[in-house]
Amino acid sequence: MDYAWTFPGALFIPRNMPIPNEQKVLLLKTERGDFTIEPYGVDKPGPGEVLVRIESTALNPVDWKIKAWGYLHTVKEYPAIVGTDAAGVVVALGEGVTKFAVGDKIFHQGYFANRLATFKQYTIISAEIAAKIPDNITFDQAATIPLGIATGVTGLYAQAREGGGAELTPLWKPGGRGKYAGQPIVIFGGSSSVGQYTIQLARLSGFSPIITTVSPHNNDFVKTLGATHTIDRRLSSSEIIAEVKKITSEPIKIVYDAISLGSTQEIAYEITASGGTLVLTLPSEVPDEKLTPYKKIVFTLGSVQVPEHRALGIELYQNLTQLVASGEIKPNPVEILPDGLAGIPDGLERMKKDLISGKKLVAHPQET
Ligand SMILES: NC(=O)c1ccc[n+]([C@@H]2O[C@H](COP(=O)([O-])OP(=O)(O)OC[C@H]3O[C@@H](n4cnc5c(N)ncnc54)[C@H](OP(=O)(O)O)[C@@H]3O)[C@@H](O)[C@H]2O)c1
Structure with missing residues (x-):
């Protein structure tokens, strides 16, 4: 031995x-x-x-x-x-x-x-x-x-390129904590595994309000993670869009669709403000006729094993034990x-x- x-x-x-x-x-x-x-x-x-x-x-x-x-x-x-x-x-x-x-x-x-x-x-x-x-x-x-948080991390913080993310400052970098205070974010599917971690990362990055779509029985649960507002995911597209407008009139520059079905992607893209980024966890199905050059779509690859996300993954794993020990990530x-x-x-x-x-x-x- x-x-x-x-x-x-x-x-x-x-x-x-x-x-x-x-x-x-x-x-x-x-x-x-x-x-x-x-x-x-x-x-x-x-x-x-x-x-x-x-x-x-x-x-x-x-x-x-x-x-x-x-x-x-x-x-x-x-x-x-x-x-x-x-x-x-x-x-x-x-x-x-x-x-x-x-x-x-x-x-x-x-x-x-x-x-x-x-x-x-x-x-x-x-x-x-x-x-x-x-x-x-x-x-x-x-x-x-691991997979859930990796997908939240790559989607929010990786470079804006194919498989990347919205290129925000990671919460563990200097100035990263709370950096996006006062900026709204919409997360489709807040009760999904990826959605739960993305809500928590968004909270630590300072976003507010944090608006998420869930089944009503998960409303209270996702609020314990940091969601400030919930919308019934079974509402129609126009109802979901109207609910978001009731919550904030600020432009929504970051929208994260943890579900990324064709149906959620279309609403998510419509909610994304001009100059903003829509992060998807499945390949884009937004119809060509709806695409505009003023909104970015990025399909994130939620893996810290692939070479393009390795450095981000190393940083995540340098910080993960403490984030969980402190109760900041549940x-x-x-x-x-x-x-x-x-x-x-x-x-x-x-x-x-x-x-x-x-x-x-x-x-x-x-x-x-
Ligand atoms: N690109 C990548 O690298 C990557 C990585 C991880 C996951 N993914 C993909 O991301 C998706 C989510 O993965 P996951 O592991 O987070 O899933 P999951 O936890 O198994 O998803 C279950 C949840 O989805 C929610 N849901 C289903 N349809 C919804 C809708 N239309 N609107 C809002 N919420 C909805 C349900 O919410 P309620 O019960 O509240 O209704 C349920 O809590 C999957 O398609 C997965 O393949 C991709």
Whole structure:
């Protein structure tokens, strides 16, 4: 076994815990095929990486879309493992890793490559885009954060280019906190996972009012996150636009559509003021005849794993533990699925049928 010092005079601590040769994974054997539980090898961490024993992994809409549609070539090779949210324990350190020790509890965003995905019992992550889980939240709560917050962060703060964002000053940069005080923002889908994190980021960036569309049973909940006004998401387009106008007469320069269905995109684009930016989480479906050169549309890619968002991701993960520990960023409410990885396919079906409201489904891979 490989050993490392913690500090001079301290006891030796193991650099690596015993690691099985084999794990269980949820495998999509063929494009648009069925999920099965299969034995699979355990990868070794390379330089700068750690191996994580996943205690909790969260489900996201992209996971059912990949299964149902072979989605947008997100997954290039089959058999494929999906899942991109993990919270767990560091069990081995790759060369050069000093940020974490074996036994640390960490959370991170996975990626659509079998080595980095999270519907499995062990996964690999670069230490620079992972963070320690603070004591005030559980593994389950931590697993709800990575993809959702990444999408809020890239949408608001990444450069205004394809896959980027509205190019606001990140809240952790000098002058970033509260910078947009007095400026309105409209967030479509405030009770969705992405919507919940985007409301909280908008609050920390100073936006006010923060107007969001939800089902009325989520009104009080999204106000605990920072929404100042809610609008019933089932109202017609013209009613939603009229409700926004009743709340503010200021030009709305930032509109974030966390839902990004064709129907929400059209209203969101109309609400966006001239000179403003509409952030989408799915590709634009705004009809050509409605487009004007005076409003920007950006479809954000909510991943800190891709090279274009890596630097932003490193900054996010340098600040994330503290943001959560302080209670400034709250995790999504959680529902735990039964049967470990085997419970995931049913959970994805429920998401596909639009049966999940205001919470994140989480599975425990070690209970498979
Ligand atoms: N581009 C990217 O990188 C990226 C990253 C993450 C997610 N996404 C996409 O973003 C979307 C949201 O993902 P998510 O994980 O946040 O979803 P989610 O949490 O599973 O979404 C469920 C929520 O959607 C809300 N909702 C559904 N239709 C709505 C509508 N017409 N108006 C307002 N709210 C509506 C529901 O609100 P109520 O219960 O209050 O009605 C429910 O709380 C998905 O399409 C996902 O694929 C993209």
